[in-house]
Amino acid sequence: MDEVLNKLFQMHEKTLVLIAAYDGFDRLRYANAAFRSAFFIEPEETPFWSELMRRNFQARRGTIIRDPDFEAWLISTQSRRGKVGFRAFETDLFDGRWLLMTETVNSDGWMLCIANDITGLRADERSVRQDRDFAMKAAHTDELTGVANRRFVMARVDDMLQRRDAKDAVLGCLGVLDIDSFKSVNDRFGHQVGDVILRDFARRIHGLVRRTDCFGRVGGEEFVLVMPGTSLEEAELIVGRMLAVVRSARPLVERADFSYTFSAGIAAGRPGDIAASLYAQADKALYSAKLAGRNRIHVAGSLLGRSAVGG
Structure with a gap:
């Protein structure tokens, strides 16, 4: 079993697919090289997701967040993050890449995040799917407070x-x-x-x-x-x-x-x-x-x- 785990770890470190695991408190517990590179995480770092997003927003790197009010965006996003067993969505990065990301959540709250680069897809197709994601977010969010509706x-x-x-x-x-x-x-x-x-x-x-x-x-x-x-x-x-x-x-x-x-x-x-x-x-x-x-x-x-x- 140890040999298999070592092989998996080596493969995860070499793949271009972004892989990460967060615990039930939303602290990063594992991220492969591709994930760390995309979100500017040092090898031994274990930041909370909110901390990671906040510092990247301030540095204008990682995920593009179009809402100028970061704290309002954070409340809205956390109201839905990790609340269902599985979800898939698309996001774009400051470096020009477009990612399809999935989140799979265990009953104990641990979350596996896997993202694939889909930049090569046509821009108009990406725009349609992004509009869909925005509409779904609006359909699940209370407009006044930003929490779930x-x-x-x-x-x-x-x-x-x-x-x-x-x-x-x-x-x-x-x-x-x-x-x-x-x-x-x-x-x-x-x-x-x-x-x-x-x-x-x-x-x-x-x-x-x-x-x-x-x-x-x-x-x-x-x-x-x-x-x-x-x-x-x-x-x-x-x-x-x-x-x-x-x-x-x-x-x-x-x-x-x-x-x-x-x-x-x-x-x-x-x-x-x-x-x-x-x-x-x-x-x-x-x-x-x-x-x-x-x-x-x-x-x-x-x-x-x-x-x-x-x-």
């Missing part, structure tokens, strides 16, 4: 409930997050400020989302967090950290004393559940959190909501 995030709920590799009775958890007293924010400060709060909330929560999870806006001030392979206890800890981060936020420069909170309901998905019923359980738990005073988590089936884990 209802269609994409609810499809991930279905994926979680259809898992066949679960080792226990819980397939994962669904959290429904709702900004507290949001109507009063709009009434008091106007919808423009309300939009600022929505974007601030999405950005702060997204920064705490694991790559194996999926976070999206399903409408108004309501968001959903899909956590495959996660127990209720783990899910509550994750959302508890989010509560603490949002509590400390001061998003309005002209109103330094303004703060806001959110409430959350969490439910566990089990074999036989369907997305609609699981969402209803989490939504009912959210309602209980609101009735209990807001600014807290309620777990479906529990008697009490908590203002924060450890808080």
Whole structure:
């Protein structure tokens, strides 16, 4: 077996095909010579994907990112990256190459990336496929906040409930997050400020989302967090950290004393559940959190909501 692995490694290092592997935290754990060359990675480096993209964007090398707002592009891209078992897309590099890239994701979150140079294809054919990729991205993205939209995030709920590799009775958890007293924010400060709060909330929560999870806006001030392979206890800890981060936020420069909170309901998905019923359980738990005073988590089936884990 060692001989086979050595041969594979040697072949990977010599091939012109770009090959890389990222772990569940989106840190690069392996990249062959072709991949390292295309994205300017030193042999012993293991950067996070976001760090790699940010430094290449600043240096105008590697992947061409046409959005001038890198952070907005990053949120939008990470909202879809690694959320499905397989996807294929095309991208162009500053050096003039056009790549067809595939991402294959294991149940533990590890991702295999393979890219082939398709520069030789006709430019008009590439343009048609790029337009298709942009349209698909738009169809899965919430326009205001840049995170996944209802269609994409609810499809991930279905994926979680259809898992066949679960080792226990819980397939994962669904959290429904709702900004507290949001109507009063709009009434008091106007919808423009309300939009600022929505974007601030999405950005702060997204920064705490694991790559194996999926976070999206399903409408108004309501968001959903899909956590495959996660127990209720783990899910509550994750959302508890989010509560603490949002509590400390001061998003309005002209109103330094303004703060806001959110409430959350969490439910566990089990074999036989369907997305609609699981969402209803989490939504009912959210309602209980609101009735209990807001600014807290309620777990479906529990008697009490908590203002924060450890808080």
